[in-house]
Amino acid sequence: MQPHERVLVVLVRSPADWEIARTRHWYRLPLRQGPRGIAAEWIAFYEPGAFGSERWGVHSYARVHQVDVVRRIDLFPHEPGHPRAQQPYHVISFDPPVRLARPLVSDHGRRFVWTMTTWWRFTAAESLDDLFAEEPIVPSRRESVLVGIVPNVSDMEIARERRWYRVPRNMVEAWRTPGHLAFYYGQAFGDQAGQIRHYAEVSHADVVPRIELFPDQPRHPRAHHEYIRIHLGELQQRPAPIQSRHRRRIVLLPTTWDRFAAATDLNDLVAGDPAEETLYGRLTGEGMRPERAYYVRGANAYYLTDFALFCRRRNVQVDLEPGDGTRLLVTYPDGRTELAEGWAALRLSRFDITRRQEESVEQVRSLVAASGGIITA
Numbered sequence: 304m305q306p307h308e309r310v311l312v313v314l315v316r317s318p319a320d321w322e323i324a325r326t327r328h329w330y331r332l333p334l335r336q337g338p339r340g341i342a343a344e345w346i347a348f349y350e351p352g353a354f355g356s357e358r359w360g361v362h363s364y365a366r367v368h369q370v371d372v373v374r375r376i377d378l379f380p381h382e383p384g385h386p387r388a389q390q391p392y393h394v395i396s397f398d399p400p401v402r403l404a405r406p407l408v409s410d411h412g413r414r415f416v417w418t419m420t421t422w423w424r425f426t427a428a429e430s431l432d433d434l435f436a437e438e439p440i441v442p443s444r445r446e447s448v449l450v451g452i453v454p455n456v457s458d459m460e461i462a463r464e465r466r467w468y469r470v471p472r473n474m475v476e477a478w479r480t481p482g483h484l485a486f487y488y489g490q491a492f493g494d495q496a497g498q499i500r501h502y503a504e505v506s507h508a509d510v511v512p513r514i515e516l517f518p519d520q521p522r523h524p525r526a527h528h529e530y531i532r533i534h535l536g537e538l539q540q541r542p543a544p545i546q547s548r549h550r551r552r553i554v555l556l557p558t559t560w561d562r563f564a565a566a567t568d569l570n571d572l573v574a575g576d577p578a579e580e581t582l583y584g585r586l587t588g589e590g591m592r593p594e595r596a597y598y599v600r601g602a603n604a605y606y607l608t609d610f611a612l613f614c615r616r617r618n619v620q621v622d623l624e625p626g627d628g629t630r631l632l633v634t635y636p637d638g639r640t641e642l643a644e645g646w647a648a649l650r651l652s653r654f655d656i657t658r659r660q661e662e663s664v665e666q667v668r669s670l671v672a673a674s675g676g677i678i679t680a
Contacts, residue, residue, distance in 0.1 A: 306423035311343035313417045334391040336416050341370045346397050360408035365397035404478045404508035404531045407431040426507035448563040449481035450556040454489040463538050472529035480508045497550030504536040552598045570595045578656045585664050601643045615675030617645050624652045
């Protein structure tokens with residue numbers, strides 16, 4: 304996949320035509336309506352108003368491997384009486400279509416039969432309208448970095464040799480393709496566990512079943528589950544690794560390129576609003592050494608807390624309101640909260656951390672003291 308490769312974006316007139324493209328892997332374009340010569344490496348499919356919830360968007364693409372010129376009667380021999388039966392068509396054959404992780408959608412329908420663009424513009428576009436814009440695209444996503452867990456050494460080899468990384472589709476509600484992907488080493492990496500040493504530029508992302516990624520594992524329990532496949536460039540090494548003091552668990556951690564370039568500790572990657580940043584600075588300045596966006600292991604699942612502080616008798620989590628519904632496990636009618644064993648909790652509102660900052664810091668300080676004080680080793 305090179306930036307200069309050409310992408311032919313075509314109109315799929317009806318669900319029946321899409322069924323042909325999806326199952327038989329070809330698309331027809333009248334010779335008189337298409338480009339003089341179809342020299343595209345890729346084809347993408349625009350779905351108009353007839354496609355219901357997927358209307359006005361490009362949801363799938365495929366690699367082109369052959370273009371022929373044939374009569375319509377050769378494609379549909381059971382329709383000899385069709386008025387265009389003898390007309391010539393470009394027939395574009397391609398690999399099985401793959402769905403984009405983030406479709407290119409327009410707020411309004413567009414009237415076109417085909418348009419040609421480049422692979423760079425196709426993968427950099429934020430919407431369908433970007434494909435038709437005359438001005439260059441300077442995508443903001445190039446400044447974003449997604450940090451992903453690499454649980455096994457074999458996963459790192461896939462990223463290095465095969466140039467992709469996978470994320471379960473059900474893990475992400477609203478996908479936005481990052482500019483770069485960074486790799487956080489899991490426990491299998493021994494002395495390097497809890498470090499980020501390598502990163503890669505992201506080309507694009509699509510959605511495929513696991514069996515397409517690992518065809519030699521057809522009986523895997525998740526063989527037919529969907530995964531976001533992130534296509535990568537060559538791996539690059541940071542001048543110095545980003546460390547995690549506690550070799551903590553993460554799954555996905557979005558950040559910015561500026562934070563990633565300057566970070567020395569994993570907490571440096573977490574971006575909060577000004578109130579969160581101020582509270583983090585105060586707690587750090589008092590030697591409490593909080594871990595940000597920390598996954599706590601509960602009875603049945605991990606859950607996310609804004610700040611985790613590790614103390615001698617029990618650990619302390621500090622949650623900021625309003626939450627997004629994923630921060631706590633269970634809230635009982637009498638207000639009690641089910642916490643992970645060995646944890647105490649404090650909830651603070653935005654009003655607390657902005658208008659009552661001293662009182663908020665004192666509350667944290669008191670709970671830490673009651674929990675045996677911060678572990679400094």
